[in-house]
Amino acid sequence: MRDTLGRGIAFMREVLAAPQKTEFRYRDLRFFLRYAKPIRRLGAASLLGTLVLVGLRAVIPLSGKVFLDYLVPGAGAPPPAFPVPLSLPTLLLAMLVLGAAVGVLGLVQTYLLVRFREEYTFGLQADLFDHVLRFPLSYFKSGQTGYLMSRISGDVGVMQYLFSQFLPQIISNVFYVAFSVVILYALSARLTVLLIVFTPLFLIANLLFLGRIRTVTYQEREREAHVSRDLQEVLAGIETVKAHAAEEREVGRVVATLRGVVRMRVRNAMLASLSGQSLLGTEFLLLLAVVWVGGQEVIEGAMTIGGFVAYIAYIVTFSAAARTFFSLPVVLQPVVTSAERLREIFGTEEEAGGLVPDAVEGRIAFEGVSFSYPDGTEVLRDVSFTVGPGEVVALVGRTGAGKTTLINLVLAYYAPTAGTVTLDSRDLADLDPRWVRGQVSVVSQDLFLFHTSVEENIRYGRPEAGREDIVAAARKAQVHDEVLGLPQGYETVVGERGMQLSTGQRQRIAVARAFLRDSTILVLDEPTSALDALTEERLQASLADLAEGRTVVLITHRTSLLALADRVYAIEDGRLVERAAAGEAA
The missing domain is CATH 1.20.1560.10 (ABC transporter type 1, transmembrane domain)
Incomplete structure (x- = not known):
């Protein structure tokens, strides 16, 4: 009885405890x-x-x-x-x-x-x-x-x-x-x-x-x-x-x-x-x-x-x-x-706007770029390289070396802690980040499909595209025949995060999305990591066609894909080291 009374008194003291101070003002309701x-x-x-x-x-x-x-x-x-x-x-x-x-x-x-x-x-x-x-x-x-x-x-x-x-x-x-x-x-x-x-x-x-x-x-x-x-x-x-x-x-x-x-x-x-x-x-x-x-x-x-x-x-x-x-x-x-x-x-501040150029050539340049996360972890140090239209630059290195971070800088998700990243000689910090991303097609190893149809997922990067364009993109991505084999074909709902499909199918639909978007700059982040050797071989020819005339940054651990690259760089201890040949880069 005494314990119950004591707990009750303690609870009421907690209920009636002095309120915490707050800076909210009623006029903020306006x-x-x-x-x-x-x-x-x-x-x-x-x-x-x-x-x-x-x-x-x-x-x-x-x-x-x-x-x-x-x-x-x-x-x-x-x-x-x-x-x-x-x-x-x-x-x-x-x-x-x-x-x-x-x-x-x-x-x-x-x-x-x-x-x-x-x-x-x-x-x-x-x-x-x-x-x-x-x-x-x-x-x-x-x-x-x-x-x-x-x-x-x-x-x-x-x-x-x-x-x-x-x-x-x-x-x-x-x-x-x-x-x-x-x-x-x-x-x-x-x-x-x-x-x-x-x-x-x-x-x-x-x-x-x-x-x-x-x-x-x-x-x-x-x-x-x-x-x-x-x-x-x-x-x-x-x-x-x-x-x-x-x-x-x-x-x-x-x-x-x-x-x-x-x-x-x-x-x-x-x-x-x-x-x-x-x-x-x-x-x-x-x-x-x-x-x-x-x-x-x-x-x-x-x-x-x-x-x-x-x-x-x-x-x-x-x-x-x-x-x-x-x-x-x-x-x-x-x-x-x-x-x-x-x-x-x-x-909370939105992303800052910026310049919206009338046209884009696609020349990306890193000039003395270093990057550290807010916790102080340094990922990139004094990185410099250039990739222009019609060029394919491949990045290799161990997991966590900073390859994806470098891509995030290209997409203006983050700003360098030192140095500059430029697009057509314009600092990305001065450009509208949404416009920058509109010039880039991304195929990421972090696959995400929306809980809608196959067709809508392929169309996501180009909402006005018609069925013929979507089918053409799917053919290039080597996924058209498998889509036709689904219960409702292109109308098949893929489930949350695309879980009704295999990992390889999800990856190729992401590739088809990039084909359809037809952007000036192409980022391929392990685009064939979930594919078998035969499908990868068929898709590689399509990727070569997709890269034609574009600015391409390729991240891969697959030696076969390095054949697409004009130059191969390795990221070691946060620094960029050029590899002379695909065999050596592997």
Whole structure:
């Protein structure tokens, strides 16, 4: 018992721990208003509908006063002037018409609100995705896909909640409170003054929880992203996991991360509950005060029974609306947290633009190039060479020597730490990296096919290509006959990462993609590593045709492919050493 009590006290201390400091400012939420600007008319129409709808709903509780004060026998209150004689059927008919109007207007307002919400979310998601895809490759190499996906989808979902439920509810309650105050003042000025005195207590009751909820919510979002990261990593490497019989180990790792999420959710729920109970306590005290003062007025004859009943009915709905309104700072904390995390992503710099030349010859030159990764690992040292149109330069060397890093410099994925890489005598640092990559066809040993058809995968580098061009490229890549043997031929879906195909088929489809793109510069990174000797021999002739008149950088361990090269370089200890002959280079 004592241990349980001790754990409970420790947990509450953890829940009520001082919040971490944050630099986020509420005015930063204005950043996200830009996505509402194109649909501001739709938002204004939805706001107007909300205003009218709340006004009609605010009138409904007055029906109780009309009935008790004017229709109940012996009420004694003189009925006000109405266009038609006041009676119970008349009152019920009026309520029926009012209810129908509220229902129809509610449908219209819901349609406008849903349209506004979806258009807003679409604009935000489209802009965010476009921004993320323009990050430098180093950003994706240093992070994990599952973590990034969780941040994008989860935080955007919270912003969608802001516009789909939270803001409409807040606006509706603000209008309702405003209408209610006017009606309440008309019913009893004295009670309304008492109501105004109590109102600030709703806000004061929440001040203790604002920073704490935001801190815990941020930690919860981060842990959720870590769970998504770990799940994506395990599923992507499922073959390795099973090959090492590591299922239990990976389950344990994910469960440990998930346990942290559960703990943060419990803390968050407790803070929200404490905040809610504070508001309910304030609401109960207000109701007691109104009953005490209002009851005295009824006894003294200063207020009718119908007016008192109507006032109590308004107080109940007013308190609920006020509770929602004054809980705004607390409920807004998850939104603020997600907005902060999205601002971090939007604040990440995109790849810089640059010059876009009218034409390209394809002459690549490395001049004293050195490169080190951020952790200080030096990969290339003082590398200099030139390859021009119609030339094939082959690179050989042990795994990890820096051959792929050199290719990444050609593709402007990274910038040299020293020296320059030029294209047609222009420094790559001055050129638009997207334009540079548009001049290069790449066949990489890191094969990736999209979860779509064979045809769409070949067409990826040239979206406007027709079927005849795709078939021609597949023939040159020595894969056409095998594609025809697939269940739906070129329409066959290759599966995630192309796993429905063999490694050799995936590699040749990647080669076909390069044939189809027909770029000035060609990068071949182990283009035949997954092929048997016979298929490689047939493909080599096609590669020779593809290299004709182009600038070609070839990375290979296959001696037979070195026959395509005009020059062969070896990378040794980060330096470039020219090999005189293919046999020696091997």
